[in-house]
Amino acid sequence: MTHIDPNLDPLDRRESIVTETVVTPSHTTESVETVVVRDSNTGWWIAGILGGVVLIAVFWILFARGPDPQTDQALIEAQMDAAAAQAQADNALIQGQVAGAQASVDIARADAARSQADAIRAASEARAAEARAQTPVVIEREVQVPAPSNGVAVVTPTAPQN
DSSP states (O other), X not given: OEEEXXXXXXXXXXXXXXXXXXXXXXXXXXXXXXXXXXXXXXXXHHHHHHHHHHHHHHHHHHHHSXXXXXXXXXXXXXXXXXHHHHHHHHHHHHHHHXXXXXXXXXXXXXXXXXXXXXXXXXXXXXXHHHHHHSOOXXXXXXXXXXXXXXXXXXXXXXXXXO
16 A cells, blocks of 8 residues: 655655555565655756757857858958968979079089099199109210300300309
8 A cells, every 4th residue: 555644744745755565465464664755856957957058059159150241252362362372382392492402413513523623633643653653764965065156155054064
C-alpha cells in the first residue's frame, strides 16, 4: 500500500514520504519500509539557462555583423594588393638571385685571373730553373785591336783596359 502524508506543508510538496507495507504469504511477518523521494528541478533550470544563453549568442552573432555591401569590392582590392605584394617579393627574390649569380661570376673571374697569374709565374720559374740547370756556353774569339790613328785612343768594350 502506498501512502502520501497529507500533513506536509503545500510549499514543501517536493518531498513525498511513501510508506509501503509488505505482507509475506504466511501472514505472520510484516515489514514496513519508508522511502523519501525528493523532486528536484535543478537540471531543468540549468538546461533552460544554457538554452537561453545559446539563443542570445545566436541572435547576437546574426544581428551584430552589420551590413557589408562592399565586401566583394574590398575582397577584390585585398586580392589585388596581395598579388602586388607577392609580385614585389618575387621581383626582390629574382634580383637577389641575379646579384648572387653576378657575385659568383665575379668570384669565378677572379679565380681564373689568379690561376692564370699562377700559371705564368710557374712557367717563368720553370724557365729560370731550366736556365740555371744548363751549363753556360762560353764563346771565345780573338779580336784584333785596331791601331790608333791620329794618336787618339779609341776605347771599345772589347779593348783591353790597362
